[in-house]
Every structure is written in structure tokens, then in C-alpha cells.
Amino acid sequence: MFFSAKLNTTFLEMNSDLKSYISYLSKLWGGKKFKNVLVNLASYYLSRLTRRYLVWGKPFSFIIEPTNLCNLRCPECPVGLQTLERPIGLMRNPEYQKAIDDIEDHCWYLLLYFQGESFINPDIIDMINYAFEKKIYTVISTNANRLASTEFSDELAASKLGRLVLSIDGATDETYTIYRQAGKFSRVIRGIEYFVKARNKLSKKFPRIILQFIVMKRNEHEMKAIKELGKRLRVDKVIYKSPQVLDPARANEIMPQNPKFRRYEKSNGTFKLKGSYTGYCKKIWHGSVLTWDRTVIPCCFDKDADFPLGTMKEREFENIWDSEVYHEFRKGVIRDRDGLEMCRNCTEGLRIFFR
Secondary structure, three states: OHHHHHHHHHHHHHHHHHHHHHHHHHHHOOHHHHHHHHHHHHHHHHHHHHOOOOOOOOOOEEEEOOEOOOOOOOOOOOOOOOOOOOOOOEOOHHHHHHHHHHHOOOOOEEEOOOOOOHHHOOOHHHHHHHHHHOOOEEEEEEOOHHHHOHHHHHHHHHOOOOEEEEEOOOOOHHHHHHHOOOOOHHHHHHHHHHHHHHHHHOOOOOOEEEEEEEOOOOOHHHHHHHHHHHHHHOOOEEEEEOOOOOOHHHHHHHOOOOHHHOOEEEEOOEEEEOOOOOOOOOHHHHEEEEOOOOEEEOOOOOOOOOOOOEEOOOOOHHHHHOOHHHHHHHHHHHHHHHHOHHHHOOOOOOOOEEO
């Protein structure tokens, strides 16, 4: 009797979960977007196969930066270090909606973060929901300090966000404060606990809640502890991520001892990215980035917007995507990817996330 009752309960829970997934994801379906994905990816793979330059369709994956402001001072981040070499500001909702309207026919997947803390933008909930109205799945990565506001957590839980990545690089206050300077560990944990309860209270499975832990030299001893913390907080998943090194001179200070979580290996006295890569970069075929001031740049490794390809203040995205400047940039990467500093530190084709 007990086993039968437990089996029935499990089946009902699975059925409820499936309904939640179908209800959310079915609203994102679009035949026109699906066709564009197939056409775009076909051009990438055919280009590699034939060694001819082919770009069809439009990008289906975007990054839009709500702000490059941040409330923390993380020592491994250009925003935290205040070394970002471009203006600081916020994207306002009317500007954001105009950008979304411009790309809605082909954008299916949106990272609503780049540099900075997205939850600083007062319009962020409206931004999430507007994207969903346009059949766009959204992801946000956050330092989670704002989740301690119960009013904000309730609004976020009720929103149409697809995935929430909680970037916490310590399982204890002592380790957390090394990497998340100006943050407060107890506040973050309290906020996550409340947010998980708020989402579950609504009987929702979205946003999926991911606890992320960047494995570095001074926190790798807490890898097991972060898994245990994730279970206690009842998040959906805990993931490990290898660290990006911006200053090679500090690589030994940052990289963990465990080689599995090192992106780099030492060769002739210098650190180089592991593995090998071709000039064909999938990111610049299927994706694009829009900074808070609506500058279009090629990818997330262009943190300082050193390669501006156009601005959506003046032109529609389609015209920028098909411009000579954009085509020449892609061709330049194919010809000599190793000649671009940001490309030499790019993880295209390299595994950086681990379970």
C-alpha cells in the first residue's frame, strides 16, 4: 500500500512537471524562427565544409546588456576592478523594446546580461516579460544580492524568466568574501531561500534555478560543500565553471590545482588556452551582442566593445548584420583568428561547464 501510494504521488508530480514544461515552452515555439535556425546553422557548417564564406539567415542567439553597473567589486571582473574601458550606463525600457521589436523574428534565445549586474536595472522584470511576449527565452546570471528583497523576489518568481544563474563562488562567508567583495553571504543565502520558496509556491518550474561555482585556487576546497549547499537551498542544479584569466601574469593566483577545471596550460613559459581551434567560430554566425548603449559587437569576449560593428540608435539590426563591416570582421576571424587577442582567450569548442 505504501509503495503504491508513493508511486502514485511520484507519477502525479512528474505529470505536473511535464505540464509546467509544456505550458512554458510551447509559448516560445515559432516556425519562422525554427526555419531561420536551420538556415543559419546550415550556412555555418557548409562554410566550414566547403571553405567558402557563406552566411545565411540571421542570428538566433543574442546578448543584451541591461547595464554595465555592478553593486560588487569582484577582483576577477573588469567591472569590479573598474578597468572597463567604455561608458557606464543603463538601457532604458523603450530602447530595449525597440531593439527586441527589431530582432524578434529571428531571436529565440536571449542572455539578458553581459558586464554588470542586470538586477540593478529598474526595468528588468518588464524586459524579461516583453521578450517572452515575443517568443524569446531569457537567461540571467546574477550575484543574487537583490533576491533578499522579498518584493523583488516575488516579482521575479512570477515573471517569464527561463533560467536564473546564481553566481556564488563560495560555500562559506570566509571564501565568498574573497571573490564576491562588497557582497554579503548571509544576505545572498537568505535571498535564494526566499526566491526558491516563492517560485515553488506558484507551482512553477521556471525559471530554472542554477547555482554556479567558478572553481579557483582559493575556493576549490569547497566544491563538495557547494553541492551540499545547493541541495539544502533546493536549487535545480549546481554547476562548476572554469575561470577565465584576463591577466596572464596572475594566472597562477587564479587557476585551481585540479587540471580538469583549468582552461589554460603552460607552454614555453606562457599560458595558452587548452586545445586547438579553427578560424571558424560558431558564435559569430549564430549570435550577436548589444551593449547598454545599443552598440552591436561580435561576441561576449569583446568586453570593452573594441570591435563595434554598428549602432542600433541609427540603423536596424538587419542592415548592421549584412554590412560590409560585419562581413569583413567574420572573414578576418577565419583568416587569422589567432591574430585577435580576444579570440586567443575564447573558449569556443572548449568545455568550461561541469556537473
